[in-house]
Amino acid sequence: xxxxxxxxxxxxxxxxxxxxxxxxxxxxxxxxxxxxxxxxxxxxxxxxxxxxxxxxxxxxxxxxxxxxxxxxxxxxxxxxxxxxxxxxxxxxxxxxxxxxxxxxxxxxxxxxxxxxxxxxxxxxxxxxxxxxxxxxxxxxxxxxxxxxxxxxxxxxxxxxxxxxxxxxxxxxxxxxxxxxxxxxxxxxxxxxxxxxxxxxxxxxxxxxxxxxxxxxxxxxxxxxxxxxxxxxxxxxxxxxxx
Numbered sequence: 001x002x003x004x005x006x007x008x009x010x011x012x013x014x015x016x017x018x019x020x021x022x023x024x025x026x027x028x029x030x031x032x033x034x035x036x037x038x039x040x041x042x043x044x045x046x047x048x049x050x051x052x053x054x055x056x057x058x059x060x061x062x063x064x065x066x067x068x069x070x071x072x073x074x075x076x077x078x079x080x081x082x083x084x085x086x087x088x089x090x091x092x093x094x095x096x097x098x099x100x101x102x103x104x105x106x107x108x109x110x111x112x113x114x115x116x117x118x119x120x121x122x123x124x125x126x127x128x129x130x131x132x133x134x135x136x137x138x139x140x141x142x143x144x145x146x147x148x149x150x151x152x153x154x155x156x157x158x159x160x161x162x163x164x165x166x167x168x169x170x171x172x173x174x175x176x177x178x179x180x181x182x183x184x185x186x187x188x189x190x191x192x193x194x195x196x197x198x199x200x201x202x203x204x205x206x207x208x209x210x211x212x213x214x215x216x217x218x219x220x221x222x223x224x225x226x227x228x229x230x231x232x233x234x235x236x237x238x239x240x241x242x
Contacts, residue, residue, distance in 0.1 A: 007032075013049045019056040021049065042071045060118070062090060063097035069121030085127040088137055089120050092149055107167070111139070114150035132156045140165065141229045145236070161215055161222060165233050175239040177204030197241040205238065 012022045015036070021044075025033035029046040038058035048054040057068045066089070072080050080086045095108045117123045135156035139146075143153030167176055178200045179186050184193040185200040189207040194200040212230050216223045 007046060007049065013054070014052060015054055015056055015059075016052040017056055017059045017061070019059050021054055021056065023049075038067075040069075042074070062093050065097050065113070065118050066090070066093040067119060069119040085124045085131070086120060088127065089117075089123045092117075092123075092137065096149070108147075111147040111149070114148060117149060117151075126151050126154075130154075130156060134158075136162050138162055141225050144229065144232045155225070157222060157225075158219060161219060161226060164212065164215060164226070165229065167237070175201045175204075175241060176237040177201060177208065201239065201241060205234065 007023065007026075009023050009026055012020055015021055019040075020037045021034040022036075023032055024035050024041070027033070031043050032046060032049065033041065034044055034049070034054065035041045036056045036058060038056055040056050040058035042055075042057065044054040055071070057071050060067045068080070072078055093113060096111045096113050117126075136159050137149075138155055138157045138161075139149045139153050141157065141161075142155050143150075146153060174180060174185070175197065177188050178197055179188055181193065184195055185197045186193050187200045187203040187207070189204055189211075192200075192203060194203070209230075212226060216226055219226075
């Protein structure tokens with residue numbers, strides 16, 4: 001079928017992002033179907049192709065791993081900016097792959113995102129099925145510290161639960177929940193001082209357990225997840241001391 005244009009089916013163009021777009025269908029100069037070498041198929045305009053400004057939504061534009069995976073314009077009244085699913089995905093990718101981001105956030109060091117969630121399109125499907133308004137995306141409680149964002153490890157939980165298991169000790173020699181004030185050992189949850197590390201640590205875990213039970217009573221839906229993770233957390237961080 002003849003095409004009334006200076007471009008034709010089969011023509012290829014290098015986009016500004018470096019992708020190569022090939023025309024696979026031609027409806028009009030404002031509705032040209034392209035396929036990129038990254039696998040994206042979508043509609044664009046002739047002028048955008050010629051100037052290299054057509055968008056490859058499979059291009060890994062976020063931290064060199066994340067890509068959108070679909071053209072947002074194809075969804076009525078949808079915009080990426082301000083979308084809670086997009087912001088959650090964007091922050092997740094940045095935590096794991098933005099260079100030196102974890103220096104100020106050491107809990108994310110060595111954290112990764114599963115390959116399928118590099119695509120926002122795929123992540124959004126899971127997000128829409130699981131999101132609970134006001135809750136936070138967590139990778140640790142179901143994954144027992146694996147540091148992998150995936151549909152198998154992640155869950156949306158209240159911030160009150162999310163904060164339960166932060167590890168803030170800077171003195172790695174001492175057990176979690178214990179600090180040295182120069183004269184004695186202090187339980188970080190009570191500020192009570194002890195002559196022995198063991199006593200300060202035991203007070204920390206006794207108080208921590210009571211806090212855990214309080215959260216279980218407040219959020220009974222998460223009882224099993226909280227208690228299972230607390231057992232893992234205790235076994236990982238409790239130190240035999242004198």
